Amino acid sequence: MIEKIRQLGEKGLDFCESFGYSGMILIRSIIRKPDLKHGFRGLVEQLYNEGILSLIIIMVSALFIGMVLGLQGYNILEKFGTTQALGQLIALSIARELGPVVTALLFAGRAGSALTAEIGLMKATEQLSCMEMMAVDPLHRVIAPRFWAGFISMPVLATIFSAIAIYGGYLVGVKWLGVDSGAFWSNMQATVDFRIDVVNGIIKSFVFGFVATWIAVFQGYNCVPTSEGISRATTRSVVYSSLSVLGLDFILTALMVGGW
Amino acid sequence: MNNFVTIRNLTFKRRNRIIFDDVNFDIPKGKITAIMGPSGSGKTTLLKLIGGQLYPQIGTVEVDHQNVHKLSRNKLYQLRRKMGLLFQRGALFTNISVFDNVAFPIREHTNLNEAMIRDLVLMKLEFVGLRNAHQLMPSQLSGGMERRVALARAIALDPQMIMYDEPFTGQDPISMGVLVKLIKELNDSLETTSIIVSHDVAEASSIADYIYLIANGKVIGQGTPEELNKTKSPHVMQFLKGLPDGPVPFHYPGKTLEDDLQLL
Numbered sequence: 001m002i003e004k005i006r007q008l009g010e011k012g013l014d015f016c017e018s019f020g021y022s023g024m025i026l027i028r029s030i031i032r033k034p035d036l037k038h039g040f041r042g043l044v045e046q047l048y049n050e051g052i053l054s055l056i057i058i059m060v061s062a063l064f065i066g067m068v069l070g071l072q073g074y075n076i077l078e079k080f081g082t083t084q085a086l087g088q089l090i091a092l093s094i095a096r097e098l099g100p101v102v103t104a105l106l107f108a109g110r111a112g113s114a115l116t117a118e119i120g121l122m123k124a125t126e127q128l129s130c131m132e133m134m135a136v137d138p139l140h141r142v143i144a145p146r147f148w149a150g151f152i153s154m155p156v157l158a159t160i161f162s163a164i165a166i167y168g169g170y171l172v173g174v175k176w177l178g179v180d181s182g183a184f185w186s187n188m189q190a191t192v193d194f195r196i197d198v199v200n201g202i203i204k205s206f207v208f209g210f211v212a213t214w215i216a217v218f219q220g221y222n223c224v225p226t227s228e229g230i231s232r233a234t235t236r237s238v239v240y241s242s243l244s245v246l247g248l249d250f251i252l253t254a255l256m257v258g259g260w
Numbered sequence: 261m262n263n264f265v266t267i268r269n270l271t272f273k274r275r276n277r278i279i280f281d282d283v284n285f286d287i288p289k290g291k292i293t294a295i296m297g298p299s300g301s302g303k304t305t306l307l308k309l310i311g312g313q314l315y316p317q318i319g320t321v322e323v324d325h326q327n328v329h330k331l332s333r334n335k336l337y338q339l340r341r342k343m344g345l346l347f348q349r350g351a352l353f354t355n356i357s358v359f360d361n362v363a364f365p366i367r368e369h370t371n372l373n374e375a376m377i378r379d380l381v382l383m384k385l386e387f388v389g390l391r392n393a394h395q396l397m398p399s400q401l402s403g404g405m406e407r408r409v410a411l412a413r414a415i416a417l418d419p420q421m422i423m424y425d426e427p428f429t430g431q432d433p434i435s436m437g438v439l440v441k442l443i444k445e446l447n448d449s450l451e452t453t454s455i456i457v458s459h460d461v462a463e464a465s466s467i468a469d470y471i472y473l474i475a476n477g478k479v480i481g482q483g484t485p486e487e488l489n490k491t492k493s494p495h496v497m498q499f500l501k502g503l504p505d506g507p508v509p510f511h512y513p514g515k516t517l518e519d520d521l522q523l524l
Contacts, residue, residue, distance in 0.1 A: 038368070130351035133311050134365045135340040 022218040046149030066168025084183035090169035099162035104208035108241035112216035116237040119220025120230035154209025264453040270319035281477035294468035303457040344414035350406040352398040359394040404435025421453040
């Protein structure tokens with residue numbers, strides 16, 4: 001029993017140590033004088049790798065999720081004779097929850113895992129060490145542009161996701177199942193509040209982008225530099241990011257909805 | 261003697277394992293010093309201690325009369341500009357070309373224009389015989405070529421000291437000969453201080469001015485190649501002649517075969 005408590009304490013200490021270390025890494029990476037000469041090019045490259053290359057999976061997923069939502073929503077609303085509220089149902093679900101959350105989960109799986117594996121491999125092949133010996137700080141040159149690119153990409157990807165998902169819902173609801181187009185869009189416009197629904201969704205996606213990218217770069221930077229170590233770090237990156245996104249979504253929703 | 265690196269009373273442990281136990285090294289300026297020893301004896305660790313990537317528990321490491329482990333981050337980075345390190349596996353950046361790899365430290369630390377950088381990079385690549393390979397990607401290079409590109413990158417800013425981590429390991433005889441020639445030429449022409457960490461006795465001895473032999477955390481022999489060849493120490497003899505058994509046993513320490521097979 002005592003041994004079990006000791007092990008639990010040890011794990012707790014390990015968690016605190018690694019949380020503190022990851023915070024230090026982040027602060028050392030991002031709090032410094034901007035270096036436009038080298039930093040801008042690195043940022044653009046990473047925006048391409050993390051943002052543009054994630055577009056396909058985000059767009060395809062958004063279309064299908066919107067279509068499924070349209071189908072399910074129609075079936076439920078039809079029972080109450082309120083199919084004209086389909087636009088409102090789809091838009092609110094997407095803008096408030098599905099847009100930021102699903103985009104963050106896909107982002108963690110697509111870009112986050114790639115970031116962890118890339119940084120881990122750079123560590124295993126001594127590229128980070130080599131950079132240090134050339135008097136170039138890898139936190140500045142490798143970690144910072146990747147972090148900022150993830151932070152910037154996520155809200156943009158989430159916005160694109162939401163737009164395409166709503167269009168997917170429109171295709172199924174209006175074009176296939178025959179909901180009135182005017183009712184679909186006007187109900188949506190009447191009920192979706194820009195500040196409460198859209199802006200809160202964008203704030204969520206900024207937070208998720210921050211957390212998912214932080215976890216991904218830290219797991220890569222801190223991994224054991226072997227093939228097994230990189231594989232474990234990549235798995236941890238996706239698992240921790242996904243759980244953090246879901247947990248934070250609850251906290252943020254509670255704060256944004258309020259009234260409790 | 262005028263030393264570029266002075267190491268005093270160095271003790272370094274990893275977990276409970278002692279890598280260095282109160283050792284001293286003097287690396288003279290402008291000379292080639294070889295640090296030799298069996299695998300796992302801490303040769304690469306020594307280079308990381310000199311470069312300030314690892315911190316010793318006890319002792320001091322001075323490079324160019326500055327205590328490496330007492331410097332601030334900025335000062336340490338300034339000192340590192342005087343050093344070049346050729347990594348065991350080259351450590352080329354795999355996402356950029358040979359040219360960009362060699363240009364990397366120049367672009368980072370100077371404000372030269374691209375035309376000047378191009379000339380400098382091509383001169384460095386010319387020195388290692390790979391000027392015409394400047395547009396290739398690292399994945400298109402052989403092991404020997406990778407190491408030569410890494411050498412061109414290490415000398416891009418004309419450092420005062422170059423450290424070579426196992427430069428001959430895994431090289432075919434031709435590549436090995438090329439690397440030996442390049443290290444010697446570099447030392448002679450630029451008068452750089454060179455530290456070669458290696459367990460390739462013949463190659464390292466052929467160009468080294470002074471050799472340190474390390475094993476079990478201690479310096480077990482030191483001197484010029486000629487002096488070491490004359491030594492009677494069984495430890496030194498075993499290493500230099502490549503004898504399979506001796507003070508460094510063939511068998512990993514533990515129970516005897518009889519005990520394990522329960523023959524007694």
